[in-house]
Amino acid sequence: MSSQLYKQKILILDFGSQYTQLIARRVREAQVYCEIHPFNLALEKIEAYAPKGIILSGGPASIYDADAPMLRREILEMRVPILGICYGMQSITFLLGGQVTRAEDREYGHATIDIQDDTDLFHGLGEQEGRMMVWMSHGDRIEAMPAGFTALAGSRNSPVAAMADPSRRIFGVQFHPEVVHTPDGTRLLKNFLYTICGCEPTWTMASFARRTIRSLRERIQDDRVICGLSGGVDSSVTAVLLHKAIGPQLSCIFVDNGLLRLNEAREVMELFGEHYGMDIHLVDASDHFLACLEGVTDPERKRKIIGREFIAVFEQKAKELGDARYLAQGTLYPDVIESVSFKGPSATIKSHHNVGGLPEQMNLELIEPLRELFKDEGRQVGVELGLPREMVMRQPFPGPGLAVRILGEVTRERLEIVRAADAIVIEEIRNAGLYEKVWQSFAVLLPVRTVGVMGDERTYEHVIAVRVVDSLDAMTADWSRIPYQVMGRISNRVINSVKGVNRVVYDISSKPPATIEWE
Known part of the structure; x- marks a missing residue:
């Protein structure tokens, strides 16, 4: 559970919806702090959390499935404002004696609802003849509301598309206000947060940075911290937060595995060593990594070798530095959610390397200053801390580096080719004003050669594939x-x-079925 530093908190109980993280993002965008927890979170923990309001997510189950996740009835008796979304609304109906039935036609996609009561949840909405465009995704519907509830809105296929018991401040909507396909969904959520729950927009990254620096200083006292610095957004923001909190008590380790982008090691050392004046240690292990990867072509073996050797190199350097008590990592909130999710899509996602990684081998206490933040919030903290925009807005880069952008064996010659091509891709994407508009852009070296003509001479050379994708979350x-x-x-x-x-080719595959990276 979060600390009690946040006085205004919303609790989101997860019933397995693919949109649960989106709910949290919308609440955070409204500048209200929230956390996601499994639907079966212990009642005493909910009471200790002291939420200003509770949101029940949707989910893939039917309320009548044998293993359907069930909401605790006690939660509905806490006298805390509650908003049930889709399955969450059906759970409320079922527990309070209403009737949920299978819909004759499964409702999925755009729908129009007629607003019948615009005093609370729908205040200021439905300005076009009392109608509102929403996104539906359900197979069950409310046939009869529980006692004390009235309908707020209805659609052709869902007579009760929204309902409320104002006396108990319990609300439900059959549609998904958190998705972009419900254009006024954010306004509806703000009505719940501000008007019904009484929250104020106080969750800002400026206040987070100030509070985090203060709490880090109080926790660490006179001890030393080691931070693995990769040059990516998450580890960079983590390092700067710690530097502002404890200054010279922080030692950063930057491992050059030889698989980095063009000039990356130099740029990282200049920014954090010279500009910020951090105690940063460069470990040039490029020859070691290349030797370990010799003859390896299987992508999963590459990843395992690189991960194993990184830990070994990092651990050795940390021992040389000695007497540190803490290890800092740039873990983000989605990593935490995926590691603790009880049910739903996130249960099948591989556990993140930042959650339960190095500390198991190094016997150091873990510090994760960003574990409450989403990626975009981490970027905003970087802006507040004065990190250069080109660093804060940097596109994602895989942990194994260019090794997974070389199909086949990783050699020094092949690294030079893909590194040079990748730098050109990034530069041209920047020059075209597209760098911050796309999710990722990079070059891939293919394990084939093709015939060409250069200067009237036949050539038989390598092929570069260019990959540029649009995404919101890489899912x-x-x-x-x-x-x-x-x-x-x-x-x-x-x-x-x-x-x-x-030869250069352009990858026009989407995810799914393809992945963003080629390996």
């Missing part, structure tokens, strides 16, 4: 429709500037 992604002129400039520059390449 799904679509290939970016970047202008042909940008594609042309990338192709011309790569072929003319990168020795050993005579």
